[in-house]
Amino acid sequence: MKINNNLYASLLILLLAGCAKSVTGIKQDIVQPIADNHGYLLISVDTNYNLQSINLEGQRRLSLTTKDLQRGTNYILLNVPAGNYRLSKVTFNNMLHFRLTDSYWDFSVGAGRISYVGNFNIKANTYSVWRHGANLVLENRSSDALQFLERSFPTLLQAYSVRYHGPGEDDFFQHIEHIAQSVSQQ
Numbered sequence: 730m731k732i733n734n735n736l737y738a739s740l741l742i743l744l745l746a747g748c749a750k751s752v753t754g755i756k757q758d759i760v761q762p763i764a765d766n767h768g769y770l771l772i773s774v775d776t777n778y779n780l781q782s783i784n785l786e787g788q789r790r791l792s793l794t795t796k797d798l799q800r801g802t803n804y805i806l807l808n809v810p811a812g813n814y815r816l817s818k819v820t821f822n823n824m825l826h827f828r829l830t831d832s833y834w835d836f837s838v839g840a841g842r843i844s845y846v847g848n849f850n851i852k853a854n855t856y857s858v859w860r861h862g863a864n865l866v867l868e869n870r871s872s873d874a875l876q877f878l879e880r881s882f883p884t885l886l887q888a889y890s891v892r893y894h895g896p897g898e899d900d901f902f903q904h905i906e907h908i909a910q911s912v913s914q915q
Contacts, residue, residue, distance in 0.1 A: 749784050749792035754805035758881065760888045768811045769843040769889065771874060775802045778853035778863075781822055787814030788838075802848075804877045806885075811840035816867070819851060825861050834867065837894045843885065845874045845902070847895035869893060871901040 755769075763769075774783065780798035785791040788810040797805045816834040820826040836846040847867040854862040871893055878886045890906065893899040 749786075749790040751782075751792045751794050752807055752809075753794060754797045754803075754807060755882075758884045760884055763808055763841070764810075766811050766840055767808055768838045768840050769885070770807045770809050770814075770838050771804065771843055771845045771878070771891075773802060773804050773848040773870065773874065773877070774798055774851065775848055776800060776851040776853070778821055778851070780851065781820040782818075783816065783820070783849070784818040785814050786817040788812035804874070804881070806843075806882065809838055811838050813837050816849065819863070819865065821853060821861075821863070827863060827865065829865070833896055836896070839892055839894060841889065843878070843889050843891040844894040845871060845891060846893075848873065867896055869895055869897060869899055871899055875902070875905065 774780070774793070774797070776798065777800060779795065779800050781795055783793040783798065785793070791807070791809065791814075793805060797803055814836055816829050816836075818826055818828050836844070838844040838846075848870040850864070850866045850868055852864040854864070875891070878891065891902040893902060
């Protein structure tokens, strides 16, 4: 019987270690100290469906929940450990989900900065009860992200630099910082 209890305890620990931590986006524009190995993740989710969750795998397993994933465009700002991540699963409801395995869904979060990873565009196509589908695209909309930060998180924007860390390369945020520095020196 003791072996069974130890086996059950071990399985429970493995199960809990594999679970994703549910997280919700930051709502207040307050600069608080973050750990040296942490940064801010900024992602926009644009969907025509109220999603159940989006899972991220990487430094930590995280799950964005329905609180931040309502129909429409939702910017989500999170304080997370710096490192490499992947958008790994989109769950529409208890019966429909998509696993994302391609490197296209990879991104990184830099320590001590805001890392914008893109606009995750999710358009559900529900043709009938038996035929479901979705168009999933991660697009770079850096200028929209900057407008969101200026409007909703101006204090954080002053305290932390912003970089694009999604698919492809983009120096938009560095260019804007350079222009702002040039203007302030005049």
